[in-house]
Amino acid sequence: ALIKLQNVEDFYEIGDMLGSGHYGQVRVVHERSTGTRWAGKFLKLRRSVSSRLGLERKSVEQEVEILQALQHSNIMALRDVFESKAEVVLIVELINGGELFDFIAEKENLSENEAIEFMKQILKGVGFMHSKHIAHFDLKPENIMLSEKEQEHPHIKIIDFGLAHRFTPGEEYKSLCGTPQYIGPEVINFEPLSTAADMWSLGVVTYILLSGMSPFQGDTDEETLRNIVAMNYEFEEQYFSETSAMAKDFIEKLLVRDPSERMTADECLLHPWIKPLTRKQAANRSRSSINMK
């Protein structure tokens, strides 16, 4: 989809607000020609180089290029792009089920089976992204949405590629972006980054899915960052007494200081916590989670 210079309102009727944040606003939009509902992501562009408000045109073009390269059922799809005077509008698939963050908040935490189901889908989307040498660099429960939360097995979608980066072979990339709770030690130490930075974030996300607690969070961002570089986290009995040893092993193999030592997304999908070796183990696990409920 090339960037269209026509007015987005000639093609879409703009509806209710779905979300807003650093990126701008996301609203429901109705396609006039078909009545189909999509989501419109309205990104404010900077008026001048020195302005602090709005996004750099370059970073918006980067998000568009990256979304265009990623067609996968666990990644939010891009349908159209409009550029007007000072804003770019991304027409993306409508995702109704809200953020995984709110889903966990409502349930305190998830059973291991629910966490495994979510993690499998997240790993498929992230594995696909990494196979294209694209890193998300802002994976967190707020950027993982559910297609329809009422469903028995909600389908997850990874959103917000505003900080994503496509690596060219041999290129070194550093950035200090991301959300403190979820960034790895190499980000804090301003070392060259790779797709492995996403795997650290998924270790933090898994810890939160199973316990509702954030492993490194301190009272301030500085304290959180100190905890990360010191690898200062534990599986507190109070929240992990019912969590399997395999689940803890999975997290421990992601929260590894050396990025090259961390499991990749593909290795995660083969880890015994995610891929039961036998049907008996799978049956065992579902029995244990029933006991837990």
Ligand SMILES: Nc1cc2c(nn1)-c1ccccc1CC2
């Ligand atoms: N940063 C965000 C945040 C959001 C979305 N995209 N990017 C989004 C995408 C499709 C449907 C609904 C939303 C709302 C939240």
